[in-house]
Amino acid sequence: MADKMRDGLFFAGFMCGTSLDGVDGALVHIYQGKIELLAYEHHPFSPRLTGWIREILSENMTGKSTFQSLGDLEHLLSETExxxxxxxxxxxxxxPSDIDGAGTHGITAYHRPSPHVPSWENPENTNIPGITIQISNPYRLSRKYGIPVVYDFRRADVSVGGEGAPLATLFHRAAFSDPHENRAFLNLGGIANLTYLPAFSNARQTCLSFDTGPGNMLLDLAMSHITHGEETYDKNGQRSASGTVQKCIQDFLLDDPWFSKPPPKSTGREDWGEEKFATLLTFLKNYPFVQNNDLLASLAETSAAGVLSGFRWLDSKPDLLILGGGGSYNVDLRRRISRITGVPTTTTERFGWPPQAIESMAFAYLAALTLSGRPASLPSTTGCPHAVIGGSIVPPQNGSLPARLREICLAAEIHLPFPDRATPPESRLPGSGPLFSEETGRRQ
Structure with a gap:
């Protein structure tokens, strides 16, 4: 116990994003209010494997083959992690014996958090809550290293009416907030999501987080379509940079009522994936003059315009926009976002972290929050009615979970960074330190 108090917390985190191009893994050290990235690695999938995963998730497969493929995919993820x-x-x-725990996001198979009428016979026509399904198999990881593993992070939030996304907000707040500068963090994955990070001095402003629409998803689908699957993304945005924005494309996409919906809101491939791209291709039959690079330029401009559209919901315009995720390597997309928003941009490399490592770091951090009894989402981040502790826990088989949880809880009181010591009173251990506000992180 004394060693844990002195040495801090070590957590691993894993993420496979909507691009489905591989698994990101990060090992973080949480010590004296700071988060340190000890190691990061990306395990890439081949284009053929990515195509197989997309086929599984496209709803084109039915019956026994679907269940077997989902099981095979779970096994692939567990072996990779x-x-x-x-x-x-x-x-x-x-x-490995020094690791306190791990968090795995898995692969989002389906995410539609809004209430809906169920597909079975329902004479009363009664709505049921939203749905979010992540594919993962955390048991091998737990058994191999004898550690608690947290998974299925989104369902607890959705079950009480939250969006279940974005979930990395509290990590963004702990890692990138500034005492005096209003900032925003923009994750450019397949879907783009924005986190507003008011300066600590702006006590009345809210840490707000929501999806802004497509990030790389439509761009990647367009590149795959243009190159007949030989290229899955536009490297550095070279092709989109040489194209001309076609207003007809941008208007077609931005006409989607989703952009006018106020937060909390989240989206995914159900709204901006293969089906949307197929609809766009049908629309473009009326505009045969649109060249391939013009299509890419228009899609990049639309992603940037979605970010600007999200700014209307912020308490004030940020002084700095910090970019993370694979899309931050797209130079053309970065330039468009900076130009359209009028906000200077930087990437997480300024803070010493690879942009693609942020999501896996976040789920390592969320695992630490869960195992120490702290919420992973707040009303201002997902729209949940109250702070929600997210994630299911796979316990190590040696029966050490109770002792491990106590160690993690007590170490978290010392080492978790401000302002995320947000702990519901009912979940605290006796004598585990001061209570902090769920909304502001300030001492009660």
């Missing part, structure tokens, strides 16, 4: 853990420990010279 287990080998990544070994690799991360090797890179950071950390013994």
């Amino acid at each position: 287990t080998s990544l853990t070994s690799r991360l420990c090797s890179l950071s010279s950390i013994s």
